[in-house]
Amino acid sequence: MPFIDFEKIGKIAEVIRSADLSSYRFDIYGSRYYPPRDETLDKVLMYFLVMVAMDHRLSRPGRTYEAVVNGERVKGADLLYRLGMKMFREDPEFFTPQRLANVTGEDVLRWLSIGTASPPDPDLRAFLLRDLGQKILRLFDGDPLRVLELSGNRIRGFNTYGLVDLLKVFKAYQDPVEKKPYLLIKFLIYRGLFKPVDPENLHVPVDNHLTRTAIRLGIVRLEDELFKKVLNGVEVTHDEDITIRMSVREAYKALSRESNVDALLLDDFLWTFGRKVCLQDNPRCEQCIFRNVCRAYESKVFAPDLNYYNTWYY
DSSP: OOEEOHHHHHHHHHHHHTSOOGGGSOOTTOTTTSOOTTSOHHHHHHHHHHHHHHOSOOOBTTBOOEEEETTEEEEHHHHHHHHHHHHHHHOGGGGSHHHHTTOOHHHHHHHHOBTTBOOSOHHHHHHHHHHHHHHHHHHSTTOTHHHHHHHTTOSSOSSSOOHHHHHTTSGGGOOTTOHHHHHHHHHHHHTTSOOOSOGGGOOOOOOHHHHHHHHHHTSEEOOHHHHHHHHTTOOOOHHHHHHHHHHHHHHHHHHHHHHTOOHHHHHHHHHHHHHHTSOSSSOOGGGOTTGGGOHHHHHTOOOOOOSOOSOSOO
């Protein structure tokens, strides 16, 4: 089973405290990826509800989700959100609950395909969008802002519902480790749509980059048999995947406290770090600020991403 190495967290936190992470804060108003500042709140909320619902496993082994857009080569989430904004500008009604309630796999393919890039699971994505649209119509009177109103600006509820609790009515947001709910919450906080009264309940949204980085740094350690399984690219089980990612989430929570860096900024940094430095293939260790305290660099054993692809969680 995984365990959290708090001694290693202390060493990583020391490096983070000496670094300036301010430049890593996401620009959530960048026009290539996100709606403009003056867009109505309901349209902004629907855009992010839809896009985060789609933000999972676009690339597969041997098939990278990558294309040239306006002369620029983009891939993965960057390409997803570029195509999201293209649709938002050309056909904004696509993001309404009424349209989503009847989306087909063919609609998703037309939307998210460009050049040789196409989503690997268009029918699943269409199902998630239909579920989203139908439930907003049926449970929230067609008004997505009701979801925020009912949350009372709470992330978690005790004797009521917080935003994470409310989002779980939607199939796309039912991941036990809650990557998509926390990614959506981060976007909404940055846009000023959600102002949590319980920030202690914030977590990083645990995706592939954050999981890979946590295991390589050594803040999460896997027992020998499970580590061999990951190293050899053997598919992990549903329960193993959840157990590993939940340990990663709690390790980053501890790192946030120890380094005195809020969870959102920590996620901004780690996501960029995982995409530009601690790469799946050929990590750029010479650029790594953690090189002297990294377990993988010391052992020269670099764990790949978990082999668990049949999911819409992340």
